[in-house]
Amino acid sequence: MTQVAWQGTDRVPAGQRGGQPEWSGMARTDASGAIPGGGAIAPSGPMAPGAPLADMGLQTGAQQSQQTHEQARTGGEVILDLQHISLSFGGVKALTDISFDVCEHEIRAIIGPNGAGKSSMLNVINGVYHPQQGRIVFRGEERRQMHPTAAARQGIARTFQNIALFKGMTVLDNIMTGRNTQFRTGFLAHALWWGPARNEEMRHRQKVEEVIDFLEIQSIRKTPVGRLPYGLQKRVELARALAAEPSMLLLDEPMAGMNVEEKQDMCRFILDVNRQFGTTIVLIEHDMGVVMDISDRVVVLDYGKKIGDGTPDEVKGNPDVIKAYLGTSH
Numbered sequence: 001m002t003q004v005a006w007q008g009t010d011r012v013p014a015g016q017r018g019g020q021p022e023w024s025g026m027a028r029t030d031a032s033g034a035i036p037g038g039g040a041i042a043p044s045g046p047m048a049p050g051a052p053l054a055d056m057g058l059q060t061g062a063q064q065s066q067q068t069h070e071q072a073r074t075g076g077e078v079i080l081d082l083q084h085i086s087l088s089f090g091g092v093k094a095l096t097d098i099s100f101d102v103c104e105h106e107i108r109a110i111i112g113p114n115g116a117g118k119s120s121m122l123n124v125i126n127g128v129y130h131p132q133q134g135r136i137v138f139r140g141e142e143r144r145q146m147h148p149t150a151a152a153r154q155g156i157a158r159t160f161q162n163i164a165l166f167k168g169m170t171v172l173d174n175i176m177t178g179r180n181t182q183f184r185t186g187f188l189a190h191a192l193w194w195g196p197a198r199n200e201e202m203r204h205r206q207k208v209e210e211v212i213d214f215l216e217i218q219s220i221r222k223t224p225v226g227r228l229p230y231g232l233q234k235r236v237e238l239a240r241a242l243a244a245e246p247s248m249l250l251l252d253e254p255m256a257g258m259n260v261e262e263k264q265d266m267c268r269f270i271l272d273v274n275r276q277f278g279t280t281i282v283l284i285e286h287d288m289g290v291v292m293d294i295s296d297r298v299v300v301l302d303y304g305k306k307i308g309d310g311t312p313d314e315v316k317g318n319p320d321v322i323k324a325y326l327g328t329s330h
């Protein structure tokens with residue numbers, strides 16, 4: 001049987017179609033570390049070949065955040081409800097009639113081949129794009145024409161596919177910019193370093209230091225971001241998002257371009273953020289091994305339409321999803 005790895009996001013060339021996709025990398029395991037159903041772990045993931053998270057000294061998603069995730073699945077309220085979202089750019093239909101929800105504390109992945117509409121959906125969620133049709137209900141309130149800064153004030157933070165940091169500024173200063181939406185005192189008070197402003201800035205500095213400790217980047221706090229390797233820059237971007245103390249974190253390809261070790265670290269931090277802070281996470285990721293291992297639920301887009309939605313196991317067995325990635329029906 002032809003094996004097709006799920007690492008790439010490109011649609012599989014016609015000549016290579018057929019067979020079953022490999023949900024490679026880190027298979028989702030049960031609490032004992034065993035693979036449900038006893039299936040083989042495909043060995044082609046960019047993370048250690050054939051090695052589940054547990055073998056890398058990490059707990060798997062199922063193990064590490066099992067309690068939190070079970071609560072999310074069973075008791076977590078829907079905090080974001082996207083109903084019949086359609087978005088076009090001129091004649092290009094980026095999203096067509098898409099509905100799905102996100103529950104409090106869960107890790108929700110959005111996957112799909114290139115151009116499926118994943119980034120557009122993330123941009124709809126944080127108010128960068130305004131869909132022509134559909135409703136967005138966040139924490140029980142319908143949102144209309146929301147601006148990204150308003151989304152940030154509501155507790156939604158995000159990272160970007162292409163790192164969006166100030167390369168000439170230090171790690172510390174970049175992370176400090178994540179506190180911008182939290183500032184209460186005015187510009188003049190800050191310029192004069194006046195009482196309330198000074199107290200406020202001390203509080204922000206303290207929060208930033210906590211994030212630096214959490215993400216283990218103390219040693220690079222004074223380093224200009226542009227001098228850091230790519231994987232560390234991604235971590236700094238996560239730090240900046242966390243500095244805003246979000247209740248919902250949107251991650252656009254957090255592992256893109258990372259080596260094995262960097263991916264292991266990022267996986268661990270995402271799971272830690274979710275478990276320790278209860279942060280709801282919506283992520284786009286092309287590494288299917290990672291997606292299937294750390295996500296509670298996965299929504300699958302293709303050509304701007306939703307073709308699958310469910311637990312990793314449900315999505316893996318969905319014929320439409322397999323067809324979208326392999327170009328063949330089963």
Ligand SMILES: Nc1ncnc2c1ncn2[C@@H]1O[C@H](COP(=O)(O)OP(=O)(O)OP(=O)(O)O)[C@@H](O)[C@H]1O
Binds near residue numbers: 009092093113115118
């Ligand atoms: N600002 C824009 N202007 C015009 N077309 C756009 C814009 N943003 C996205 N599109 C189009 O919408 C469709 C979906 O793009 P989107 O970037 O959301 O897909 P994606 O699934 O994130 O792809 P990738 O995995 O390659 O990042 C594509 O056809 C894309 O060209």
